[in-house]
Amino acid sequence: MKKTIATLIIGLFASAAFAQTPAPATTPAPAAAPAADQSAPPKPAKKHKKAKKSAHKEMKADATAAAK
Known part of the structure; x- marks a missing residue:
């Protein structure tokens, strides 16, 4: 026991x-x-929601015109 201690x-x-x-x-x-x-890099200016909606409508119109 002494050796262990x-x-x-x-x-x-x-x-x-x-x-x-x-x-x-x-x-x-x-x-x-x-x-x-x-x-x-600078962040682009935020567009108004109406501008986004009108741009989306224009893209749809362009896509349908191109498909014809």
């Missing part, structure tokens, strides 16, 4: 010592190339 205590000391060691040094990441333009 001694082994557990030694294991605790070893794990504590291992946990306190500093992490290995990593190599620095390569520098990223600078982006030419990081701004988002």
